[in-house]
Amino acid sequence: MQTGAHTLGRVRELALSADTFRRIAIANAAMLVVIMATGATVRLTGSGLGCHHWPGCTPNNPFPEQGFHSYVEFGNRVVAFITICVTLATWIASRFAPVPKSLRRLAGVVFVGTLLQAPLGAITVYYHLNPWLVLSHFLLSLIVLGLGVVLAIEVFPRAQSDLPQWVQSVGVIVAAAFCVLIVSGTLATAAGPHPGSTVVRRLGSFQPAVYWHVRATAVFGIAFALLLVWLVRTHSRHVRAALVVLGLLAVQMTVGEVQYRTQLPWWLVLIHVTVAATVWASVVAFVYRLWRPPATRIA
Numbered sequence: 001m002q003t004g005a006h007t008l009g010r011v012r013e014l015a016l017s018a019d020t021f022r023r024i025a026i027a028n029a030a031m032l033v034v035i036m037a038t039g040a041t042v043r044l045t046g047s048g049l050g051c052h053h054w055p056g057c058t059p060n061n062p063f064p065e066q067g068f069h070s071y072v073e074f075g076n077r078v079v080a081f082i083t084i085c086v087t088l089a090t091w092i093a094s095r096f097a098p099v100p101k102s103l104r105r106l107a108g109v110v111f112v113g114t115l116l117q118a119p120l121g122a123i124t125v126y127y128h129l130n131p132w133l134v135l136s137h138f139l140l141s142l143i144v145l146g147l148g149v150v151l152a153i154e155v156f157p158r159a160q161s162d163l164p165q166w167v168q169s170v171g172v173i174v175a176a177a178f179c180v181l182i183v184s185g186t187l188a189t190a191a192g193p194h195p196g197s198t199v200v201r202r203l204g205s206f207q208p209a210v211y212w213h214v215r216a217t218a219v220f221g222i223a224f225a226l227l228l229v230w231l232v233r234t235h236s237r238h239v240r241a242a243l244v245v246l247g248l249l250a251v252q253m254t255v256g257e258v259q260y261r262t263q264l265p266w267w268l269v270l271i272h273v274t275v276a277a278t279v280w281a282s283v284v285a286f287v288y289r290l291w292r293p294p295a296t297r298i299a
């Protein structure tokens with residue numbers, strides 16, 4: 001009995017408060033944005049083959065020694081390792097936090113999704129940056145980021161939604177339209193002058209990719225504008241989140257227009273991709289909160 005009581009006491013000492021786990025979940029989502037930025041840096045600087053071996057840079061030396069591209073690629077691998085550790089820590093922390101089992105499973109899925117990026121990255125290098133593999137790498141990152149955002153939202157108390165169902169449905173349309181928007185933008189980047197390196201074939205043609213990207217932007221913009229107008233007119237508490245999305249979209253569209261008119265410098269494309277990841281996170285958070293709004297008071 002004494003041994004059991006002692007063990008129970010040690011478990012209680014390891015228990016995390018809800019506030020502590022919320023901070024961990026938010027840091028988890030932030031790292032998922034950072035890894036997308038460093039991954040985009042690798043692609044846009046043509047550094048994907050800076051390290052010809054995996055997980056080390058060369059068979060005989062795990063550290064970079066070939067100049068700029070090897071340092072960029074190796075740096076991304078270091079950030080990826082840190083991100084895997086953060087998602088693992090989040091999953092472990094969920095076991096000691098006062099959260100439902102569904103969130104623990106979600107934290108586990110985020111960790112597994114992040115972990116899968118490592119072998120996918122190795123396969124991508126092995127096949128000399130096949131554009132479809134590079135695209136899969138990026139899209140998996142978006143999926144994991146979206147799940148990480150949902151996890152960060154769910155660790156806060158939720159209230160019953162008071163919105164009409166059609167508003168929630170329009171929110172789903174907004175999210176779906178943005179999915180098309182970001183995938184078409186990824187295809188445009190893959191077809192542009194920064195496909196990953198000079199030896200990697202481009203994925204399709206640039207102009208058709210931009211054609212569909214612009215039209216996806218129009219569909220998303222119209223749907224989001226209609227939703228925003230209704231939220232403002234009804235003085236909804238979701239207006240602030242919608243305005244955050246609108247502000248990030250304004251930055252994204254400005255950068256996109258400037259980069260298009262300045263012959264797509266890689267560093268500006270990098271900003272565009274990074275902001276796109278941030279916009280994706282904000283759209284997921286906004287739409288998800290239409291269905292699961294925060295409680296008036298946070299425990």
